[in-house]
Every structure is written in structure tokens, then in C-alpha cells.
Amino acid sequence: MPVPILKQGDFLIATVQSALSDREVLQFQDDLAERVGSFRSRGVILDVTALDMMDSFVSRAFRSMALMAKLKGAETVIVGIQPEVAFALVQLGLTLEGVNTALDLEEGLAFLRSLTRRRTDGR
Amino acid sequence: MGDEVRVPIVYDTDIVAARSEGRRMALELGFSRTDATLLATAISEVARNILIHAREGIITISSSLNDEIAEIVVVATDEGPGIQDVEMALRDGYSSSGGLGLGLPGVRRLMDEFRINSEDGKGTEVSMTMWRRQ
Amino acid sequence: MMGEAMARDTSKEAVTPPPAAGMGDAALLKELVAHLRDNRTELREEWARRISDADLLTAMTPDEIFSEATAVYDNYVDALETGSVEALQAYARDLSERIIPRGVETHEVLGIVLLLRDVLARSLFEKYRADPDLLNRILDAYEPAANRIAVTVGVSFVQERERVIRQQQEAIRELSTPVLQVRERLLILPIIGVLDAQRARQLTEQLLQAIRANRAKVVVIDITGVPDIDSAVANHMVQLVKASRLMGASVIITGLSSDIARTLVTLGVDLTSMRTVGDLQGGIEEAERQLGYALPALEDLDDELD
Ligand SMILES: Nc1ncnc2c1ncn2[C@@H]1O[C@H](COP(=O)(O)OP(=O)(O)OP(=O)(O)O)[C@@H](O)[C@H]1O
Numbered sequence: 001m002p003v004p005i006l007k008q009g010d011f012l013i014a015t016v017q018s019a020l021s022d023r024e025v026l027q028f029q030d031d032l033a034e035r036v037g038s039f040r041s042r043g044v045i046l047d048v049t050a051l052d053m054m055d056s057f058v059s060r061a062f063r064s065m066a067l068m069a070k071l072k073g074a075e076t077v078i079v080g081i082q083p084e085v086a087f088a089l090v091q092l093g094l095t096l097e098g099v100n101t102a103l104d105l106e107e108g109l110a111f112l113r114s115l116t117r118r119r120t121d122g123r
Numbered sequence: 124m125g126d127e128v129r130v131p132i133v134y135d136t137d138i139v140a141a142r143s144e145g146r147r148m149a150l151e152l153g154f155s156r157t158d159a160t161l162l163a164t165a166i167s168e169v170a171r172n173i174l175i176h177a178r179e180g181i182i183t184i185s186s187s188l189n190d191e192i193a194e195i196v197v198v199a200t201d202e203g204p205g206i207q208d209v210e211m212a213l214r215d216g217y218s219s220s221g222g223l224g225l226g227l228p229g230v231r232r233l234m235d236e237f238r239i240n241s242e243d244g245k246g247t248e249v250s251m252t253m254w255r256r257q
Numbered sequence: 258m259m260g261e262a263m264a265r266d267t268s269k270e271a272v273t274p275p276p277a278a279g280m281g282d283a284a285l286l287k288e289l290v291a292h293l294r295d296n297r298t299e300l301r302e303e304w305a306r307r308i309s310d311a312d313l314l315t316a317m318t319p320d321e322i323f324s325e326a327t328a329v330y331d332n333y334v335d336a337l338e339t340g341s342v343e344a345l346q347a348y349a350r351d352l353s354e355r356i357i358p359r360g361v362e363t364h365e366v367l368g369i370v371l372l373l374r375d376v377l378a379r380s381l382f383e384k385y386r387a388d389p390d391l392l393n394r395i396l397d398a399y400e401p402a403a404n405r406i407a408v409t410v411g412v413s414f415v416q417e418r419e420r421v422i423r424q425q426q427e428a429i430r431e432l433s434t435p436v437l438q439v440r441e442r443l444l445i446l447p448i449i450g451v452l453d454a455q456r457a458r459q460l461t462e463q464l465l466q467a468i469r470a471n472r473a474k475v476v477v478i479d480i481t482g483v484p485d486i487d488s489a490v491a492n493h494m495v496q497l498v499k500a501s502r503l504m505g506a507s508v509i510i511t512g513l514s515s516d517i518a519r520t521l522v523t524l525g526v527d528l529t530s531m532r533t534v535g536d537l538q539g540g541i542e543e544a545e546r547q548l549g550y551a552l553p554a555l556e557d558l559d560d561e562l563d
């Protein structure tokens with residue numbers, strides 16, 4: 001199942017809805033890159049609330065999606081990592097260094113807004 | 124007393140199938156959600172290693188319950204190229220394929236018991252166990 | 258569940274008396290059971306009397322002892338009759354659950370079952386002493402069954418006791434590591450006592466659940482009460498911090514002296530992911546700053562400018 005990516009103002013919200021196969025992860029990666037470029041988005045929210053585990057493959061993919069988005073001028077925040085998933089990731093040795101995280105969609109949006117506001121103020 | 128499931132690993136979707144079988148069996152056996160997640164993650168890693176490094180193989184997941192000791196054993200076998208230097212492969216950060224090289228050492232941290240048997244050119248067998256915590 | 262299926266399997270191993278000449282097994286058992294039923298009142302009283310003589314079950318009143326003894330007696334005779342210890346096992350579990358919190362010990366439970374075995378054997382002896390051959394065969398049928406029953410009850414008790422002890426340890430653990438919400442979005446976790454791998458794991462799981470349940474954004478962890486902070490403990494803390502961050506919460510560690518921090522760094526522990534503040538008070542202030550509580554004026558100003 002493809003991951004839906006919705007445009008909301010300056011932001012994109014991508015909601016992972018079920019476990020992803022490797023191919024679906026790569027497809028998602030391409031889709032997101034394409035959207036960030038065409039909408040000139042300022043921020044991306046990657047909602048992973050529905051994922052009941054994240055292995056090295058998917059974490060690596062999410063991390064490179066965040067880096068790619070940054071190159072195109074969008075800040076990414078991953079939201080909704082479940083307690084068990086966070087625990088397993090740390091045991092595995094994957095801590096998504098350098099990627100923003102927030103508790104849930106609401107927090108993620110608040111985070112992106114505070115970032116873009118600060119930038120506007122700085123101008 | 125127990126249950127056994129064999130999942131052939133040929134396509135990327137098989138990785139998803141293998142790990143959800145593992146999670147299901149762990150929960151059925153009364154493992155905590157955290158442990159079921161650790162197990163699913165470990166299975167996902169070894170299943171992908173099969174697909175990437177050996178093209179195809181089989182994952183066998185068996186659960187057993189004896190005198191209140193509940194355990195899940197996962198055996199991942201393939202007839203791929205084998206691992207030349209197992210000790211090296213278990214080091215954090217070693218990868219022959221541009222990966223993070225976190226898979227195997229990470230899996231060892233996730234599971235209670237972990238063993239690799241590999242013969243150069245003949246294939247690899249990873250077997251690992253997790254016990255139910257009280 | 259599998260556990261139940263297993264328990265049932267073991268209990269189904271029948272209590273079969275050895276074959277006896279002349280009178281068949283079934284007939285012998287029937288005779289035996291009938292005798293125990295006919296003399297229920299006296300035998301039960303005798304048993305209860307022997308229990309109090311032996312100073313067993315002192316935590317229970319005579320009335321309680323008598324009523325439990327009655328139930329055990331009936332289950333015991335049923336087990337002899339049917340060969341299935343299932344019902345007796347269930348009762349023993351249930352009884353154990355009730356009497357364990359009152360401090361009844363394993364030796365007392367084994368003691369009363371062995372007493373019952375003895376009381377019944379004596380009565381069989383009295384009844385059949387005139388016919389030594391029949392007496393022998395009756396006792397041959399009785400002994401193994403009685404032993405098996407004693408073992409069943411003893412094992413049920415010990416298992417139940419272990420379970421209760423485990424539960425209590427669990428409860429104590431949880432009590433000793435409360436996650437407190439001081440104000441919205443802010444949690445405090447004071448850790449007291451030794452932080453070994455198992456406890457660190459438990460704490461981390463608890464904290465992560467609490468972060469989600471309280472929608473926490475900042476967590477202050479005070480480790481003043483943790484003795485011997487070595488690199489293993491520090492690494493547990495680092496993992497806790499990293500896992501919390503994955504859930505979107507930042508962690509402030511308090512109670513880590515700068516001396517120890519320096520030592521840890523020389524030992525190779527990477528503390529860069531950890532924000533440390535001297536004491537709990539300072540940690541809470543820092544947390545409030547992070548949450549924006551300390552800077553209401555600025556925030557308001559910001560909103561007005563928008
Ligand atoms: N089933 C296998 N057959 C052959 N070689 C293997 C197999 N599994 C692992 N290896 C070898 O061991 C190395 C380490 O494996 P590990 O899973 O730790 O890292 P990776 O797969 O390369 O990267 P990552 O898992 O982080 O994406 C691999 O690079 C590969 O050389």
C-alpha cells in the first residue's frame with residue numbers, strides 16, 4: 001500500500017498506515033522527494049504511529065529522506081514512534097541521530113511552526 | 124508442546140511475513156509487547172540479510188513451553204556465499220555491502236542467545252533464542 | 258492457553274493402584290474410598306486435631322483450619338476415587354493463594370498433607386488389621402496414590418508461592434521507581450538504588466510508556482540515589498536518553514557530579530547526548546525553561562507581533 005502524502009500549507013504530512021515492504025519504502029522515498037520539490041515545502045511530517053517495529057532498513061530510509069528534504073529546504077520531523085519501537089531501535093543501535101522527533105502529529109506541527117516562525121523573524 | 128512456522132524468504136514481502144509470524148507467536152506465548160517487538164526486529168534483520176547477501180533462504184520460527192519456560196527459537200538458513208569472517212561480521216559497523224553493518228551485532232543485543240554457523244561458499248545458519256521474562 | 262493445556266496434561270496421569278490378587282484394583286479402591294467417606298467426620302476431626310498438636314498452620318483459627326481441612330479431605334478422597342488430581346490441584350492453588358499472604362510456610366503445607374496421609378493409613382490399618390493380606394493390598398493401593406497427592410499439593414503450593422513472591426518483587430520495584438508528573442508535559446524520575454541491566458531495562462520501558470501516557474516533553478531524571486555510577490550505569494542512562502528522544506522527549510539528568518562525569522568520559526562513555534544539571538531543583542528550572550514556562554513574557558510578545 002502506498003504511503004499517502006498530504007499537502008497542508010507549507011508542510012507535507014506523510015502517514016505510514018501499515019507495515020511496509022522494502023520496495024514500498026523505496027517507492028515512498030521517491031514519492032516524497034518528488035513532492036517536496038514540486039510543492040517547495042518548508043516542512044515534512046513523517047507519521048509512523050502505525051508502525052509496530054522499525055528495522056535498520058526503514059530507519060536508514062527515513063533518515064536519508066530527512067536529509068534529502070533538508071537539501072531541498074524542508075525540515076523533517078518523525079512523529080509517533082511507539083515506546084516499544086523506540087526501545088528496540090536503541091537496542092539495535094539505531095537512534096536516528098540528527099533527525100527531529102516529536103511525540104505525535106500535533107507536536108510535530110507545533111515544532112515545524114516554531115521553526116518556520118523563527119526563520120521568518122530572523123529575516 | 125509448541126508451534127512451528129517456516130517462512131521461505133524469496134521476495135521482500137516475505138520479510139514482513141516472517142517478522143509478523145514471529146510477533147504473533149511471541150504474543151501468543153505471553154511475551155511482553157516490548158519483547159515481541161525486539162523479536163520481530165531481529166527476524167526482520169536476519170531475513171533481509173538472507174535476501175541481500177544470499178538471495179534466498181528459509182526462516183523457521185518455533186515456540187515451546189516446558190515447565191513454565193517459554194522460548195522462541197528462530198533459525199535462518201540459506202545456501203548463499205556464507206560469511207568469511209564471522210567475528211568481523213559481528214562487529215558494529217562492518218558491512219560488505221555499504222549497509223550500516225548494524226544488523227548482526229544489533230540482533231545479538233536484541234536476543235538472549237545468538238549463534239552463527241557459516242561455511243565459506245556453502246551457506247549460513249543464524250540461530251537465535253528469546254525467553255519469556257517473568 | 259498453552260500453560261493450562263500443559264497443566265491438565267500432567268494432572269491426567271492417573272493415580273493407578275498396583276494390581277492386587279483376588280480383589281480387583283477398582284474394587285479395592287472402591288472399598289477404600291467408601292471407608293474414608295463413611296468415617297469422614299471422625300477422620301477429619303482427628304486430622305484437624307493432629308494439625309494443631311503439631312503446631313502447624315498457627316496463622317489460622319481452628320474454625321478456618323477445620324473448614325479448609327474438610328474441603329481438602331473431600332478433594333483428597335475424590336482424587337483417590339477418580340485417579341485425577343485436577344480438582345485437588347486447583348483447590349490447592351486456590352488455598353495457597355489465600356494462605357500465603359498470611360505467612361503460611363511450605364513445611365506447614367507439606368506437614369498437613371503428610372499428616373492426612375498418616376491419619377488415613379492408620380484408620381485403614383485399624384479396620385483391616387484382622388486380615389493382614391487384605392490390609393497389605395489395600396495399603397499397596399493407597400500408598401502410591403497418597404504420595405502422588407501429597408506431591409501435587411506440595412508442588413502447587415510452592416509454585417503459587419514463587420508466583421506471589423515474584424509479584425511482590427515486581428510491585429516493590431515499581432514502587433521504588435515512580436514516574437511523577439510535576440506539571441503538564443514534565444515528568445520527574447528519581448532513581449534510587451542499584452541500576453543493573455534488568456532494572457535499567459524495566460525503567461526505560463516504564464519511562465517510555467509514561468512519556469506517551471502523559472504526553473511528556475521533558476523528563477528530569479535524578480540519579481543522586483544511585484550508588485556506584487560506573488560506565489555500565491552511564492551507558493544505561495545514555496540508552497534511556499536516546500530512546501526518550503526518539504519519542505520526542507528531551508531528558509535532563511541531575512545528581513551526576515562533575516567529577517564522576519569527567520571520569521565517565523575518560524572511560525569512553527559518550528555523554529554528549531545527555532544534558533546534565535547539578536541538582537534536581539536546577540533540573541526542574543531548566544526543564545521549565547525548555548517548556549517555555551519561565552519566559553511567558555517573550556512568548557506573548559511573539560504572538561502579538563505575528
Ligand atoms: N546470510 C548471509 N549470507 C552471507 N553473508 C552474510 C549474511 N548475513 C550477513 N552477512 C555478512 O555479514 C555482514 C554483516 O551483516 P550485517 O547485517 O551486520 O550488516 P549489513 O547487512 O551489511 O548492513 P545492515 O544490516 O546494517 O543493513 C554483511 O555485510 C555480509 O557480508
Ligand SMILES: [Mg+2]
Nearest residue numbers: 168172226227
Ligand atoms: Mg543486515
